[in-house]
Amino acid sequence: MKVTTIIRSTLTLLLAVAVAVPVFAATGGQKLKVGYAPGGGSVLTFLAKDQKLFEKEGVEVELVQFASSADGLNALNSGKIDVGISFGTAGPLTFITKGADFSIIGGQLSGGHPVIALPSKAGKIKSIRDFKGKTVATPRIYTADIVWRGALKRAGIDPNKDVNIIELKNPSAVLEAVKAGKVDVGIGASSILLKAKESGVSIVGWSNDFFPQHPCCRIVVKGKAVKENPETYRAFLRAILQAEKIKWEKPALAVDVNKRYLGIDENMAREYTLEPHQQAHADPNRKGVNQMWHEMKSIDYVQSDLDVNRYINVELYRDALKELLRRHPKDKYYREAKKRFDKQN
Incomplete structure (x- = not known):
């Protein structure tokens, strides 16, 4: 086969492939x-x-x-x-x-991020001021964490002095800390809502309470x-x-x-x-x-x-x-x- 024929055939094949590509x-x-x-x-x-x-x-x-x-x-x-x-x-x-x-x-x-606690501790968290003096698990770099800390500051509560904050990698770790009784309350995320309800943990509030429809x-x-x-x-x-x-x-x-x-x-x-x-x-x-x-x-x-x-x-x-x-x-x-x-x- 001549070289020109090979080139022509190759070009034809490439064109056909190009047309077929989505x-x-x-x-x-x-x-x-x-x-x-x-x-x-x-x-x-x-x-x-x-x-x-x-x-x-x-x-x-x-x-x-x-x-x-x-x-x-x-x-x-x-x-x-x-x-x-x-x-x-x-x-x-x-x-x-x-x-x-x-x-x-x-x-x-x-919105839509739950604040969670064991049923035995749920009654102690009714407003942002109730976090003072509590041990709180929160997932760092998560939106609910920022919303909650901002609400603390607006309420005159120093997150670094008035609350014992336990920073965890993700909301799942927060849920486990709450279930194990290692903390009084946890700042959750929408991703753990189902698991929290399945495990019998109480929803004591929402991120919307701190920053409506954030x-x-x-x-x-x-x-x-x-x-x-x-x-x-x-x-x-x-x-x-x-x-x-x-x-x-x-x-x-x-x-x-x-x-x-x-x-x-x-x-x-x-x-x-x-x-x-x-x-x-x-x-x-x-x-x-x-x-x-x-x-x-x-x-x-x-x-x-x-x-x-x-x-x-x-x-x-x-x-x-x-x-x-x-x-x-x-x-x-x-x-x-x-x-x-x-x-x-």
């Missing part, structure tokens, strides 16, 4: 590895994947589970995943102060990735927004999805998914994140003069919502989401 690989950046921690903060992404909303918007999503927020954020920072959806607000902000190229582009959950579980990505391929993340947010609407319209479906994705029974899935203290919204909530940032500085959790707004991208969500309103101009849910966006950002 749009994800052809365009680049359309396949996303999405990291999550097991808990209530991931239901919108579960719904979007289950209902094939990501596919509808042209994004391929692979879910990757992590045991803790720190593990997930380290994976995002090192490029092992592309998106973090349930790693809190305090965690991403802490990583940002240490130089991480993170961008907050949306949300998954607001942001948690922000959608976090690499800033460089957003600059290189913003449409991928707009598409991701469009899918999440549609999932938010489905959760509101079809709560039974959301319960079923959480049941299957989290591997829990029907009763626990219903209680978890429909817990009124947990609000699932995709809105980035710039104002709430800013308040969280100021809380972190007020309690000396971080020492930084950086402008946190540089790490919050509200334009992607705005554009995603605008596109859905263009498709469905009379949709009441998306119109309410626009009002929420205008108020919170």
Whole structure:
């Protein structure tokens, strides 16, 4: 066979392969590895994947589970995943102060973190002032920890002098410390709500009591990735927004999805998914994140003069919502989401 014939055949084969490659690989950046921690903060992404909303918007999503927020954020920072959806607000902000190229582009959950104690000690915790003199387990770098410490300071209680704080790696360790009677009370997270109720531990309060509807579980990505391929993340947010609407319209479906994705029974899935203290919204909530940032500085959790707004991208969500309103101009849910966006950002 002549050399020219070989070259022509090879080019033909390469062209055929190129045509056959899916749009994800052809365009680049359309396949996303999405990291999550097991808990209530991931239901919108579960719904979007289950209902094939990501596919509808042209994004391929692979879910990757992590045991803790720190593990997930380290994976995002090192490029092992592309998106973090349930790693809190305090965690991403802490990583940002240490130089991480993170961008907050949306949300998954607001509020909803339980404060836990053994039934025998539950009656002793009725207000923020009741924490004075107590031994308290808390998961460092978790959002509920910041919210609680900020509330202590506003109440005139010095976290370093008036409370015996036991810092643990994750909420699961907090739950174990409470169950073992090693502490009086624990600052939990949504990820342990089911296990806490199953083990008979009492819910004595919520993070919402300290900071009403505080942001948690922000959608976090690499800033460089957003600059290189913003449409991928707009598409991701469009899918999440549609999932938010489905959760509101079809709560039974959301319960079923959480049941299957989290591997829990029907009763626990219903209680978890429909817990009124947990609000699932995709809105980035710039104002709430800013308040969280100021809380972190007020309690000396971080020492930084950086402008946190540089790490919050509200334009992607705005554009995603605008596109859905263009498709469905009379949709009441998306119109309410626009009002929420205008108020919170």
